[in-house]
Amino acid sequence: MAYTTINKPSDHFNTKLYTGNGSTQSITGVGFQPDWVWTKRRDNIGDHSLYDVIRGTTKRLEFNTEDAENTVATSLTSFDSDGFTLGSGGDSNGNTETYLSWNWLAGGTGVSNNDGSITSTVSANTTSGFSVVQWTGTSNATIGHGLGQKPSMVITKSKSNSAPWLVWHKGLTGSNEEDRYVTAPGGATQATYTDYWGTGGFTSTVFGVNGDGLNNNLGDMIAYCFAEKKGYSKFGTYTGNQNADGPFIYTGFKPAFTMIKNVSSAYDWLAQDSTRQADANFDGNPVNILNQWNANNAESNATTRSVDYLSNGFKIRNSSVAWNENSSLMIYMAFAENPLVGTNNVVTTAK
Numbered sequence: 001m002a003y004t005t006i007n008k009p010s011d012h013f014n015t016k017l018y019t020g021n022g023s024t025q026s027i028t029g030v031g032f033q034p035d036w037v038w039t040k041r042r043d044n045i046g047d048h049s050l051y052d053v054i055r056g057t058t059k060r061l062e063f064n065t066e067d068a069e070n071t072v073a074t075s076l077t078s079f080d081s082d083g084f085t086l087g088s089g090g091d092s093n094g095n096t097e098t099y100l101s102w103n104w105l106a107g108g109t110g111v112s113n114n115d116g117s118i119t120s121t122v123s124a125n126t127t128s129g130f131s132v133v134q135w136t137g138t139s140n141a142t143i144g145h146g147l148g149q150k151p152s153m154v155i156t157k158s159k160s161n162s163a164p165w166l167v168w169h170k171g172l173t174g175s176n177e178e179d180r181y182v183t184a185p186g187g188a189t190q191a192t193y194t195d196y197w198g199t200g201g202f203t204s205t206v207f208g209v210n211g212d213g214l215n216n217n218l219g220d221m222i223a224y225c226f227a228e229k230k231g232y233s234k235f236g237t238y239t240g241n242q243n244a245d246g247p248f249i250y251t252g253f254k255p256a257f258t259m260i261k262n263v264s265s266a267y268d269w270l271a272q273d274s275t276r277q278a279d280a281n282f283d284g285n286p287v288n289i290l291n292q293w294n295a296n297n298a299e300s301n302a303t304t305r306s307v308d309y310l311s312n313g314f315k316i317r318n319s320s321v322a323w324n325e326n327s328s329l330m331i332y333m334a335f336a337e338n339p340l341v342g343t344n345n346v347v348t349t350a351k
Contacts, residue, residue, distance in 0.1 A: 005127070006232045009256060009336040012105045012128035015275040016083065017042075022095025023088050030083040035106035035123050036132055036224060037076060037084055038063075041091070042098040042276075045296045049091050051076040051084075053123050054110045054134045055222060060091070061157060064185045064296050069159040100276070100291070100299075102257065106132050107146070115144030115205040122146035129227030134159075137221050140210040142200035145225045149204050152228040152235035153333055156209075160219025166196060168207075171237035171331045172263065177201065178208055182263050182331075185294040190263035190329070231339035235332070238316075242326035244305070246316025249332065255309045256337035259293065264328035267321060269293035274309055274337050285309060286317060312340050 018027050035053040048063040060072050074087030086093040106123040113122040124131035124146030131146045154168045165184040172180035172190045178201050179192040200208020228235050234251040257273040276289040287309050288302040305317035316324050
């Protein structure tokens with residue numbers, strides 16, 4: 001695991017909430033110029049809309065569908081120094097409708113990367129361990145990701161064709177690392193297949209791609225790649241116990257965001273963040289407002305405790321099988337609100 005000197009994680013990842021106006025508006029307060037913006041309507045149904053600096057403005061992918069990229073002239077129209085600008089499109093800016101946006105900093109305008117057998121276009125932030133990667137599929141190949149260390153999670157999609165999202169996570173199990181995957185938007189279980197990631201593996205410079213779903217005849221591809229950084233991000237697993245006193249997961253920081261997926265059973269991709277507050281009726285520190293990455297549902301505010309965000313990790317507080325099925329494997333990704341101890345030696349406090 002790489003060490004990081006990030007004392008202010010919100011310089012690299014931040015959640016920004018806003019209300020649509022049905023016209024045009026600039027969303028500010030992100031804290032940086034984002035290179036990957038993920039928006040979702042909160043108060044009603046609406047697609048998960050993903051925009052990135054490599055594909056460009058108005059180019060939308062939807063994590064809850066298998067659809068190819070679509071161009072929406074009234075969607076996200078610019079990446080700005082402190083956020084982004086929206087047109088009047090309803091998926092991200094309907095009048096009086098409420099939205100969330102998750103924002104990541106990559107490396108700005110993409111550059112050519114020749115580390116793999118196919119030249120890729122890469123926008124990489126090696127400090128935070130995040131890159132956006134685009135390439136044109138042909139056959140069994142390797143793709144340069146620009147991270148400078150082995151990725152912990154890779155999320156891929158054909159932008160040219162209708163096809164599932166394919167996700168590799170270091171915690172998935174199977175005899176060969178490069179055969180492991182889980183698909184979206186469905187709530188699929190983990191599986192193995194030799195013709196997705198190919199034989200190139202996952203290294204400090206490249207990841208492999210091959211065949212169905214990732215390269216052959218699928219045109220232009222996009223990948224969002226993450227490498228773990230101590231004190232800023234964590235990608236791991238835990239085993240459920242189906243008890244309201246669920247597992248504690250040590251991250252080394254207080255989370256700003258978590259995504260949890262039960263990969264032993266077919267359940268949802270569960271995303272939460274610290275910006276949306278828990279129900280005031282609960283004591284302690286539950287984070288109960290939830291989005292399902294694989295569905296267009298409105299966000300839900302659970303009536304029972306779900307997850308506590310603590311100064312050094314998170315604690316599962318419910319027996320729901322989606323979070324905590326007995327003996328099932330859960331993968332997660334987490335980004336920091338505060339490191340437990342940064343290089344400035346400031347110790348963060350728990351709620």
